[in-house]
Amino acid sequence: MPSKNNTNYRWYALTLSASIFAFAAMMPEMCMSVLFEEISQELNLSLVQLGTIWGIVPLGSTVFLLASGAIGDRFGVKRTVTIACLLAGIAGASRGLATSFTSLLVTSFLSGLMPALISISLAKATHIWFPNRQLGFVNGIIVTGGGLGTVVGSMISATFLSPLLGGWRHVLFLYGAIAIVLSIIWFLTIKETRHEPTTVTENTVPIGKAMLELFRIKALWLLSLSYAFYMGALVSIAGYLPLYLKRLGWSGFSADGALSALNLAATVGGIPLTLLSDRIGRRKTILMTAMVISVIGASLLPVAVNTFVFVWVIVIAMGAFRSAYQALSTTVCLESEFAGAEYTGIATGFLFTINRLAAFAFPPTGNSLAEINIGLPFVYWAALFAIGLLILTKMKETGWKARSRQ
Known part of the structure; x- marks a missing residue:
């Protein structure tokens, strides 16, 4: 692994960030819209219930967004993204264990919490690794990665992966496993940046203030x-x-x-x-x-x-x-x-x-x-x-x- 101060490391970290945003945040979320027909048949869900499940994900992220920013600022991007990606994989995969509307609603709400933490922490990471003149471009790469995740997830989840793996539950298990693997890769290869505050010092403004x-x-x-x-x-x-x-x-x-x-x-x-x-x-x-x-x-x-x-x-x-x-x-x-x-x-x-x-x-x-x-x-x-x-x-x-x- 190259040094964190050289160009190769920064672009490697950016590529990994875009991959995490695509495969751990956006793809597991957007795949649900194309899997809903299969899910509704098995769990006997109405259109209203499906709409409620779809809307609960952004609602969950709204509740957690401000806290996400504070967590990322307090603990640093390495630890924050590692934990968030791991929990995103577990929560996303847990949707595959749902046996009713209520259990799917709860697990969907939980799965919506971590992408907010991931997206904010990755944005903070770009500010650490790259100069201001490149911030627009590097944030564009991460957002584009997320866009590719939405496109690919909606294209292959129902028409290809579900028949291949044996149903919608196994698709969600697969996406959960991918997020967990990315969490491990991030933890093993990303170095904490010395300029990034990971603890509160006496000169640091309290979070509430x-x-x-x-x-x-x-x-x-x-x-x-x-x-x-x-x-x-x-x-x-x-x-x-x-x-x-x-x-x-x-x-x-x-x-x-x-x-x-x-x-x-x-x-x-x-x-x-x-x-x-x-x-x-x-x-x-x-x-x-x-x-x-x-x-x-x-x-x-x-x-x-x-x-x-x-x-x-x-x-x-x-x-x-x-x-x-x-x-x-x-x-x-x-x-x-x-x-x-x-x-x-x-x-x-x-x-x-x-x-x-x-x-x-x-x-x-x-x-x-x-x-x-x-x-x-x-x-x-x-x-x-x-x-x-x-x-x-x-x-x-x-x-x-x-x-x-x-």
Whole structure:
């Protein structure tokens, strides 16, 4: 294993981080949507119960996000990711032991706790290993890894792995085992960084005081709210789009294909856009471009449904910025060092918490407008994008070019 201070080690650690985010966090979560049909038949679950199980995972992560940041700041990324990955594997595999709605609900809730801790700790790790000029790119690689996990997990879990392994339970056992193996690899090969505080010293701000300080920082609120309005509205559109297109007469294959195009565009666009941000030294420029395209795209979707190519162009354009927006919002949070570098985990947890709350609230409020007009939800989500854009205009640029002028 190369020294932790050389380039080979840093890129090895980044590759392992992206793999953990893909195989221990995102793939075990997203596989459930394609396994639900098989699970519902065996456990006799209704659509409402399946929806409850699906929603309990992000709800669990919301509850744990702020605590995740504090844990990562206190104990360091090596120990935190090792334990989180191990517990993610155990909790994820335990879903395969469920015999009823209640047991599957509980194990799904538990499985949603650890990915939050993993994602925040990995974001903190990039801040330790790489200079600020590369943060957008390296966070883009991790987010892209997660995107690949969602794509691959939804493609192979039900159609390939379940028949091969003998059912959905064994698929979940496999994903749990993969997470445990990755935990062991991380523990054996990742070295603790000497610049990273792993214990509280006399000069360290107490966690409670740091959290109170963070809640008073206007810049963190602006960043968190803009991220929440963007991701909350985009998640809402992703959930509603296939149903909307099918009700307008699109085939199931075409409607689902539009959503797949959005997800694939997000995976492909993540690294180039974050790399561009690093090279031009600007974060806000990319974020605002994403917001403008989303406002226009969401506004056009209700009138574009009669043209297949037009819809695909819109969803691809909107999706291309999704991973980059997530990575760059995290990067801005890291570069700003709210309440000090040692508490970037808490700040990132706050950022993700506000986002998950929006993702929980925006879909049902938008879907309810479909009772008035089936295209009206898109108008509502376009308005949310516009609010996010307005908030973005109040934010300061944190890229290296802006800092070099200060």
